[in-house]
Amino acid sequence: SQQGEEDPQALSIQEGENATMNCSYKTSINNLQWYRQNSGRGLVHLILIRSNEREKHSGRLRVTLDTSKKSSSLLITASRAADTASYFCATLPNAGGTSYGKLTFGQGTILTVHP
Amino acid sequence: DTAVSQTPKYLVTQMGNDKSIKCEQNLGHDTMYWYKQDSKKFLKIMFSYNNKELIINETVPNRFSPKSPDKAHLNLHINSLELGDSAVYFCASSQTASGNTIYFGEGSWLTVV
Numbered sequence: 001s002q003q004g005e006e007d008p009q010a011l012s013i014q015e016g017e018n019a020t021m022n023c024s025y026k027t028s029i030n031n032l033q034w035y036r037q038n039s040g041r042g043l044v045h046l047i048l049i050r051s052n053e054r055e056k057h058s059g060r061l062r063v064t065l066d067t068s069k070k071s072s073s074l075l076i077t078a079s080r081a082a083d084t085a086s087y088f089c090a091t092l093p094n095a096g097g098t099s100y101g102k103l104t105f106g107q108g109t110i111l112t113v114h115p
Numbered sequence: 116d117t118a119v120s121q122t123p124k125y126l127v128t129q130m131g132n133d134k135s136i137k138c139e140q141n142l143g144h145d146t147m148y149w150y151k152q153d154s155k156k157f158l159k160i161m162f163s164y165n166n167k168e169l170i171i172n173e174t175v176p177n178r179f180s181p182k183s184p185d186k187a188h189l190n191l192h193i194n195s196l197e198l199g200d201s202a203v204y205f206c207a208s209s210q211t212a213s214g215n216t217i218y219f220g221e222g223s224w225l226t227v228v
Contacts, residue, residue, distance in 0.1 A: 042205055042219035086156060092214035102171055103214060105158040
């Protein structure tokens with residue numbers, strides 16, 4: 001079954017505005033990751049947040065994690081046209097013991113940033 | 116240099132044919148994956164190999180058979196192609212099997228007609 005679900009499915013903003021995407025998941029996780037996919041390309045890893053972390057920053061990206069609500073958000077500040085892409089959250093479940101990398105991806109949020 | 120490379124990028128073939136997609140990673144990673152992305156962009160893991168050993172085998176038709184000749188290569192062979200197999204297939208790798216950062220290839224667009 002699908003683990004991560006992103007919200008909204010599509011987001012359209014103007015350059016310079018902030019973009020916030022949310023991800024909800026169902027089971028206990030080891031970590032949650034965000035990936036970006038440009039049209040016609042592969043996925044690129046953006047940031048990983050572990051289950052014992054609440055917030056993480058990387059450049060213009062800020063990720064929060066609320067394990068009590070089983071949700072995460074990705075904030076892109078001062079967006080640029082080049083940020084136009086699909087953004088996916090992926091969760092690694094807490095399987096106990098060895099947890100092979102069975103990342104489960106959501107369906108993504110399509111972000112369009114207008115110049 | 117491309118980290119995870121897969122070929123071909125585009126493949127159009129008729130129903131019933133057998134086709135292969137090749138993948139190579141030059142990152143020195145232990146673990147490789149095949150993911151399938153459908154028309155709704157839903158990405159689902161199919162297989163994973165760690166040091167040439169199959170560790171993840173999701174419920175996929177047995178027409179799909181992965182082969183890992185060494186830990187830098189993971190190929191996907193598909194027999195008796197069906198219309199529903201049309202999708203984008205992504206090869207990926209990670210340093211270990213622990214589920215941290217995964218590096219994706221550029222995808223192979225398979226269209227079955």
